[in-house]
Amino acid sequence: MRHAETIREFVVTEFLPDVSAGELEMDLDLLESGIVDSLGLLKVIAWLEERYDVVAENEDLTPERFRSIASIAEFLEQANRSPSEAE
């Protein structure tokens, strides 16, 4: 969960600019609450690819993986681990 703080910063800056980061719970459902819609999701993924240099395969892109800050952080952990293990 080491990236969770950074992800939360990004989500708040991008989608909730008038909210302080601490107010957004790590496990709040971002899709259900309407904070991130399908277009917003594309933004999040583009940012993840750019910031963490991960490549998201199409099969990774189920909304389920991006429901909350916590689940995005988890996705990132796995995505980072797999390529380095392959090297």
Place this chain on the structure above:
Amino acid sequence: MRTYSLVEAFLRHARERPLAPALVWREEELGYGDLLRRADSVRARLKAMDAPSNEPVCLLAAKSPEAVAMVLACLMERRAFLIPSLDLGARALRGLIDLSGCRAVLTPEGTPRNRVPAGAGGAVPPLPEDTSFMLTTSGSTGMPKVVPLSAGAVDRFTRWAGGRFDLGPGSRVLSYAPLHFDLCLLDVWATLAHGGCVVLADPGLAARGDYLLDLVARWEVSTVQAVPMFYRLVAEAADTKRQSLPGVRHAILTGDSVPGPLQRRIPDLLPNARLYNVYGCTETNDSLIHEIESEDGLGAPFPLGSPLPGVTVAVVDSEGRPFRGSGIGELWVRTPFQTLGYLGRANDRTVFADDPGSGGRNSGPFFRTGDLVRRDETGRITLEGRGDFHVKVRGVRVNTQEVEHVLLHHPDVVEAVVLARRDLVAGRLLHLVVRRTPGSELNSLVLRRHCAARLPRAALPSTVRITDDALPRTSTGKPDRERIARVYFEPDRPNEQGEQT
């Protein structure tokens, strides 16, 4: 028993009780006798204008005793008069003056000449018989329309209102709406017909809760008619000062839905008042009334109530057929107080229609309100929203007004407007602007949670803007959606709200 017209009744009060107060304006009372003298001096100016007495005149004056005298002068002369909003752009005002054929424009004495627009140049269009007031629609979808009312329609209305809300001698009635609003037919004109005293709120201070509270308390106002925003402003000021308004006996709410948190505060604010929800349009005047009981479902929409005496209502399906029993349909209304149609428009059969049951129009046309209503098994009618507030968002039919209602139930929300705007990618998206209560720390996360808990996914707004400023409104007090779109969102994409399909 002889019945008096509005102007006959006013003259009788001026003759029999010249010292009784007719108006309160900026700390001062003006008696019926003095008001009549001012109306007479306006009549002299009218005569000097050399406009034939069968021609209409355009009155341009901010709310004041002089403006009231100007209207009374026209009524006494049996002259039709246009009373437009003062906030209209020059082009819209020009259009209204030309459309109604007002070759004379009357302003308060001493108005600089260059501030008085020229009268109509063309011929006077035929006005319906007995036309007195010519009100205008808000024009939120373009040019305002002229709504001519006959003197008979106005008299029938003021007679009903005076009896219903105790507007007789000794009463003090707040006039909150600007003078060109249809609401003034009740708070100003019915009051003057019945011998009560009109307490004129200064339009420049209309958003100041402390001023309004003080005005109602000091002049012991007994009847109030206003939009929910007024009650909210006053309730906030009253909370700060720990004050209530026990003198108010009748409080009429119009024009909007009432947020639940506000409804809960009104009994403390107005402990001795009977509360009413009144439904009406400029075209029909007041049509239905519901007396609000404390057990009325908080948050749920108020019933529209019962038709006023002489009013006929029909709930009509999408095929134009009226139906009985429960269901959702458009509300059609026919009232003894209504206009027979807009001025200069032959083709408004889509708005003014024949009796949907008999197909005739012997008793006057029905007005299609455009409001969707639900009628339940018991016959109770509640507002569903406007037909033209339905939009499709990601393929789902969403009523933007319903979203606004949900937002208005949040205790920190003062005003809420939801715009449906075209989006290149998503088709159409909802954008929300909310004005929060002063000092509240309401933010978009709180609002999104509030919506998510109460609305389907498709109805959740894509963008949320929160402001401490009052939202722009049209001259008749409705949210000005076009200006809101311009101010809060990019100016290059048109607002899709009013688009009908």
